[in-house]
Amino acid sequence: MTFRHLRRTACSLLAALLLAAPALADPGRLIVLVATGTEMPISEFRAGELVGGIHKDLGEALAQQLGRRAQFLAMPRKRIAQTLEVGRADVLCMYMPEWLPGSFYWSSPFFPVTELLVSDRRWPRPLTVADVGGQQIATVLGYHYPELEHALGAEFVRADGPSNEINLRKLGLGRVRHAATLKALLDYRLKLGDRLEIHPPLHVKTYLTRCAVSEKSGVTLADVNAAIAGMHRDGVIHRIVSNYQ
Incomplete structure (x- = not known):
């Protein structure tokens, strides 16, 4: 095996380990997973980072209700289930259970x-x-x-x-x-x-979409449902929808 092949193999193993590693526990942040390939007003990406759209507004509002700061992790749609399942992110919102195979906690339905x-x-x-x-x-x-x-x-x-x-x-x-x-x-x-x-x-x-919550997250399903109830109470969801109409 050549040095180039060894290096390529090592890089592949490192990437696999990074994907499999749970996110570092940080009580001050909420890691929000977002699938790339979506478009405005759902999401806007620049250089692979989420910079606008409903996903960003919703993630920031959810984090605020939880007393945390939102950090967004953009992944291709085919990798989001694995990324959430291994704990690299806390939540994935605007989804339905039938769209996402895997073992997750699901919030109450809330986003139309x-x-x-x-x-x-x-x-x-x-x-x-x-x-x-x-x-x-x-x-x-x-x-x-x-x-x-x-x-x-x-x-x-x-x-x-x-x-x-x-x-x-x-x-x-x-x-x-x-x-x-x-x-x-x-x-x-x-x-x-x-x-x-x-x-x-x-x-x-x-229909009303939900948030999938990683079973390895430090954020509990009860926390997320309480935050959703708070957003409903404060009219946040209505304002987010209205901003793009």
Whole structure:
């Protein structure tokens, strides 16, 4: 084995050990895990660091309620479950148990997410989700759309793109007739002045997301649920949502 191979092997082992090592216990901080690949208004990254968006606002508000300071750890979506499970982070928010395999504590449901189906106004308006069966729907690569899959079955025709923002651009350019998106993303793009000639969106589903709490965290589930109750009481969640509408 050459020196180069030995060095490469040593670096790989070090990276694995770092991933497996629990975060250092620090009662003054809350390590908030955030998946990269999300976009505004959910999150904004610069040089791999979270600098804005709902995730940042929510993490800072949660930390404040807990009497801690927020520290954000950005990871690719495929690595977030392992990162949280081994204790490198305390919490991961705006998720659902069915999205995240692994052993975690789950907070009470609290942060609203609404899924929409938007359609180009240059084509006839669909009155129900079933009306778009067999037609291409702009979707994000790697994301699941269980409500659309259930409603349309084999007639759910995906047109995968890298992000919701690009999918809405494709819709505006007439390259697709329909796009699956989140209300928060659509509201934000319209707030920025995007010119979208669309029908009134079809509501697909509204649900309350949760925070996954690492079983190795020094923060207890009871702590997190109490902090969430405090954010509700103080109107923090409503203000965060309203900031991006």
